[in-house]
Amino acid sequence: MATRCRRARAVSGTVLMEKKVEFKFVLVDLYKGDQKQSEYMKKQPFGQVPYLDDDGFIVFESRAICRYICAKFPDQGTPLVPTEIKAKALFEQACSIEYSNFDQFASNAVAEKVFKPMRGLTSNDELAASLLSTLDKKLEGYEAILSKQKYLAGDEITLADLFHLSYGSMLSMIGFNGLESEEKPNVARWWKDITSRESWQAVKDGLNV
Template structure:
């Protein structure tokens, strides 16, 4: 059975999964969830995703949510298909897990929180905090100094091959310039890495909205 992905076409987490489906060349059906109609809070939706968030994946009745967990599931199910995104050797896997942790601890929590203030709240007609966003982005800029060191020694965060850890950055990273943050372009190694990952065909296929391929 073909995967069915339920999500909002433009949500950051839905597009994160879309990138990996494209990299792994996995056909999938897409069911768009309309936030304006509250479809993500409907009783039927909450049976599958109890937090009322997007996306979730249906694999012939097996339901998995949380975008990073979905991405790992896709890679585990199709290890030999498409781009290898999760290393298997002991040390390579350790460096991969390290890189995944870096994304969650040193990038996502700052970029996502800043986006909430500068992008998502205004979209809902709410006033975001420019002061909080500025603090978050300043911190992110300092975190990217560590990225610069790592990426000065290797092509990607976990080594010289691209992994999920790199791809996880793209949806929120693509929003940073809209918030007046240019940290991804200011340091040469980070800039080289960002240009590489953000120009991949997988991202270009979903950046303007996820669509099914089956």
């Protein structure tokens, strides 16, 4: 349930499957402190998860991992990063949208309502409510964009869409249904689309591949 573990599993795993790349998922037991052991920190100096080991070449930070996978296998599986200059500009714009207008609100709300109680801490319900209220307003921008195109960067799915899966999939756990609301039909259509993908369905409850 750790946030970075979820992104490693949900996003990196989904991208690996979209790109049809064989891989092995290695469990890091955060409760036992595996991520702080010296051997682990030689690979990930911040003692965090995930990292990717590609025959000795180490990449960490989930978004960097996903971009590396797409760059290494550009013609394999689903094209998730466009190469045409204008399409790539819209892709980078969409990635920035996710990072600036979605992730910081969704992830912090989930941290307050899910992960703090798991650690025996008291959640700040007022802060969580404020974050979710802001997120709901941000989704109005999503609705405007998605009323004109199928995905955030255009009519083809990209990493920018998949980056939403890890925290977006947890929002209903804390009572936020803005991604499925009839008030934002294009957001709901988009969310149903990306969460229905075979790659996500295969990894969302655990990697058994």
